[in-house]
Amino acid sequence: MTVKQLRAFLAVAQTLSFTQACERLHLSQPALSLAIKGLEESLGGKLLIRSTRSVRLTPEGESLLPLSKHLLAQWDNTEERLRQRFTLQLGRLSVAAMPAFACNLLPAALVKFRQQYPKINITVHDVINEEVMEMVRSRQVEMGIAFSTEGTGSLLFTPLFDDHFVAVVPATSVLNQATRLSWSTLLAHDFITLQRPSIIRRLLEQALRNQQMELPVAFESHQLSTVGRMVADGLGVSAVPSMCIGQMQALGARCIPLTAPGISCQVGIVTQQELSVAAHALRNVLLETVQAPSTPRD
Template identity: 60%
Template sequence: MNLKQLRAFVAVARHLSFAQAGEHLHLSQPALSLTIKALEEDLGGPLLLRTTRQVSLTPEGETLLPLAQQLLADWDNTEELLRQHFTLQTGRVSIAAMPSFAGNLLPVALRRFRDRYPKVNVSVDDVINEQVLEMVRHRRVELGIGFEPQSTQDLVFTPLYLDRFVAVVPLGSPLANQPTVRWAQLLQHDFITLQRPSAVRLLLEDALLAEHGRLNVAFESHQLSTVGRMVANGLGVSAVPALCIAQMRELGAQCVALEDPLIQRRISIMRLAEHKLSAAALALQEALVGAGLAPSLTTGDEA
């Protein structure tokens, strides 16, 4: 039993006429008769009674008719639903992003995506970089955004931009008026940073260990907003990716270019290598790449 046979049977049952059913289906009467005969042979008995004057349903035909109508309706609905998914008239996509990205640059890309595909739902998990990787690897999300790890065997990365760390200092600090700050200058002050296992914290510790030794932390927090507020209130200084510049300003802190050493890391979209993305995920990835998300490294008030 196949769709063609079911559609032929339902058409004849509705019209009680092979001629009218053939016109409706754009089939010749002989072709329609053969289709019905094949269905009856497959099922093991007659579904329609034919005379020179009329067509009627057998008891088995009457049993099949509502079931066939429901099967065809379900099939048509499934076809339409999948067509809407492929054409992004509906759908859902899940993404995980590290908080520094999710809270600063991701909304720009989501606005671009929403303007194009208003009926597609987007679910965002803002979690630390390590959890982003795990959520992608375990297929809890289709896409992840974060720093590229050292081991990338099971993941595919699409680079977004190369981010660099900037100093975060109180507005009244002498460092706030300098065009650039060296790490040796910054570390003379109480240092505020994110708690482990934040990728930001681990990256800073690894990059500074050889030249400046172990990072001496005065205050630490799980939230970048708390770090920024601490700096703004004069508790110390910090260093964050440049994508957080706008957020730090809103919290009342000043960002300054940071060097010696220059610490930078590529931020990329990640997906599981063996997993084919849905149409919605592909469109979101395109929106992310096309949004031009690289933050301005201008850190002063003139930006």
């Protein structure tokens, strides 16, 4: 049973006229008759009784009439919804992003996306870097934004920008007068950072270990906003990716470029091989919108 056959049957059943049904469907009489015959053969019996003067439904045809209306309405609705998805007039998209990106750079990209595609609804999961990868890998989300790691496997990683770490110090600290800071100077103060398994914490520890330096942690938190507030209130200093500069400054802390060593990592889009039309559109907006954060106090 095909959609074409059902449409032919419904047109004849509603008009009780092959001539009118042909006009409605823009079909020839032989094509319409062939569609009805094919439907009857596939179902195993007569649906219509046709004479030279009239057409009427058999009992089986009567029972098929409401079902055919329902099936064709569902088909038309499905067809229209898919057409709207392909033309970005309808849709839903799930994205996972590490909190540093979700809080600081993603909103501006979503504003631009929403302006272009107002009917696409987006769910954002702000989760740690490892969970971003896992959610994309398990197809819980179509797209992730994360730091580049060696564990991408079969996932595709599209670079957005290279981020670098900056020092975060209290506005009242003597360090706030410096235009640049070395790690040795920064680590002479109480250090505040994110708890493991944060990728930011791991990147810092690995880079400093390569320089035979240790990260002396005085305070830990799961949230960047808490780290920023602790620094702003004078509990110590920290280091965060430059994408977090605006967030740290809004909390009352100050950001200063770090040297010796300079620590950086690539930020990018993580996806499977195939993307929906909506996910592809968001990927393009991210590539067009997201820029490498500027360094304070050049």
